[in-house]
Amino acid sequence: MSEQVKQPAINRELLEDFLDAIWLEQGLSENTLSAYRTDINKFADFIAPKALLVIDQLDVQSYLAYRQDNGFKSRSTARTISALKRFYQYFVREKRLEITPMAHIGQPKASQNLPKTLSEEEVESLLASPNVEEPMGLRDKAMLEVLYASGLRVSELVGLRMEQVNLRQAVVFVKGKGNKERLVPLGEEAMYWLELFISKGRLALIKHATDFVFPSKRGTGMTRQTFWHRIKHYALVADIQSDLSPHTMRHAFATHLINHGADLRVVQMMLGHSDLSTTQIYTHVANERLKSIHQEHHPRA
Incomplete structure (x- = not known):
């Protein structure tokens, strides 16, 4: 991903539409909305100059591979996948997409934190x-x-x-x-x-x-x-x-x-x-x- 490549302007509009909708429907906290904004923006930066609604499953898989190669934690990636699933489900529901590119994307296996114990x-x-x-x-x-x-x-x-x-x-x-x-x-x-x-x-x-x-x-x-x-x-x-x-x-x-x-x-x-x-x-x-x-x-x- 080149840092000079910018997202298309439509992405900001799409993101605000989504955040406004889930805030009105579900009353999510500012922290949750901010996390969604951050996670989706990072994905949009990765796929730029493509717009968010013209990507496919291969783009998503490439982003997840990029995260794995760069040592992102599985919990952080799981949160990103959840955000993207909700984002694309919203636009399928709004009939602005036919299918979601997240349909066959599963959650990563969380690493097990072994409990500390005593001998x-x-x-x-x-x-x-x-x-x-x-x-x-x-x-x-x-x-x-x-x-x-x-x-x-x-x-x-x-x-x-x-x-x-x-x-x-x-x-x-x-x-x-x-x-x-x-x-x-x-x-x-x-x-x-x-x-x-x-x-x-x-x-x-x-x-x-x-x-x-x-x-x-x-x-x-x-x-x-x-x-x-x-x-x-x-x-x-x-x-x-x-x-x-x-x-x-x-x-x-x-x-x-x-x-x-x-x-x-x-x-x-x-x-x-x-x-x-x-x-x-x-x-x-x-x-x-x-x-x-x-x-x-x-x-x-």
Whole structure:
């Protein structure tokens, strides 16, 4: 694409017609409209001096190949394709085009961002960090143990009510995203610390009636942000250098289960994923770990 080649004047009119129409029909935000304008203009620059309504599928494919060759991210290209699809669908609907050149253009495969997780040794160090001689430390120990044993989201953990915990059956009843309900088992270690906290530590933190399993130091429900700060504090105590996120323990739960041979669908159920493909990313994490172990220890790696 030559930088000296200019778009034909008709392109500006076409673009404004399109943006006005979708703004009136769908009330899209200024940010979305601006993104559409930018993406379509970049494509129009590439195909210049052709006008936007006289291109064909080959022009689109050439532009996508250009983006790939120049290292554009797949997410950015996916957004561009969506913008162009809507643009050409609009002019087909307005009978200014017979067919859209985007008809057989698919979305690029998004690169998978593997979730950051902790090794089993790092998890053990993290779990050993709270001072269980104090009520808050005992609470934090129980929370970390339950989190690692169950794979709950942090929001699900801090929102747990006493009625959701069945100590006799060693399960927690969780209402997750989209109000989807699931029963999640707890292991012996998590049950031990949970029972110990409920019987000995919880009463010391409660200042007025509450049914939250894990009250804050004010005696009320804890926020996600507060617990996240507690995790970061214990990571420092344990000298964990890995980057953490609020879902680090959830990722560790799933990855370590799969590392030890757990069935993917069982892990899916415990995590509360509606789609198995969401859970499959943990098999990639496990595979990456196996590769690194092989490279580190095999004499011919």
